[in-house]
Amino acid sequence: MVNRRNLRLLFFHWAQKFQPTIIFIDEIDSFLRDRQAQDHEATAMMKAEFMSLWDGFASSDNAIIVMGATNRPYDVDKAILRRMPARFYVPLPDAQSRADILKVILRREPMESGINFQRIAEAASNLSGSDLKEVCRLAVLSRVKNAVAQGCSLYDETARMLREEDLIRAVVKYTETALTSKMPLLIPESLD
CATH class of the missing domain: 3.40.50.300 (P-loop containing nucleotide triphosphate hydrolases)
Structure with a gap:
């Protein structure tokens, strides 16, 4: 063994x-x-x-x-x-990169057309890729809860279709939670 x-x-x-x-x-x-x-x-x-x-x-x-x-x-x-003789700081993604990350994370989710990913990315400043993944999870979960509360079937894609407002609310909720519970953001000075 x-x-x-x-x-x-x-x-x-x-x-x-x-x-x-x-x-x-x-x-x-x-x-x-x-x-x-x-x-x-x-x-x-x-x-x-x-x-x-x-x-x-x-x-x-x-x-x-x-x-x-x-x-x-x-x-x-x-x-x-x-x-570890060397340390490297990898900065957080910029707004365009955050928008691209959001698109990749959500590529298989049913979404309304015309979502402004740039707007969401700008609201999500100082968030990492893993933070954005959690934001997306929160938005999808919120949408599913709303669909269930309205008596819709979870198989009804239109009922659980993600909207831009869902993502913005998830960013706000995640950011507020992070500010009260997480360690300080990773910045280059923390590597000294």
């Missing part, structure tokens, strides 16, 4: 065997968050083991690069940040 520890060891073994290798950890803050006194013992041991294996790469002739991505660099364990 393979346990999690054996999987981690196997993962690092494969990285060494098939080098040059890039190990990419998306949302690294969820995996290697700042250590806290209340962390579960197994979590603390896993982090320590991961860092020990990572140090093994650095102390030999390995051609292995470990990369991570996060929207929350201030939550990543400082010991992990010390092992």
Whole structure:
């Protein structure tokens, strides 16, 4: 039977065997968050083991690069940040990019014609792609709830057709919620 520890060891073994290798950890803050006194013992041991294996790469002739991505660099364990020699800030999308992202996210949703994605994108300033995905989810969910409340069938596409106003309301709701509950927006200064 393979346990999690054996999987981690196997993962690092494969990285060494098939080098040059890039190990990419998306949302690294969820995996290697700042250590806290209340962390579960197994979590603390896993982090320590991961860092020990990572140090093994650095102390030999390995051609292995470990990369991570996060929207929350201030939550990543400082010991992990010390092992990453470079940090790169990727700015939030501009208005045109936000409009394009919204179109991609909503491409399969029934929508009214003539939605002004540029207007929505401008209302959604300072939102990331993942924020926009959540905005779209909120808008679609709101539309479905309204359709159900009106006694419409969920299979009736016209009843759950997304409107520009649904998206604007979702942007406002998401932004208000984010301002009261989220960490500060990611800005270049947070990388210092």
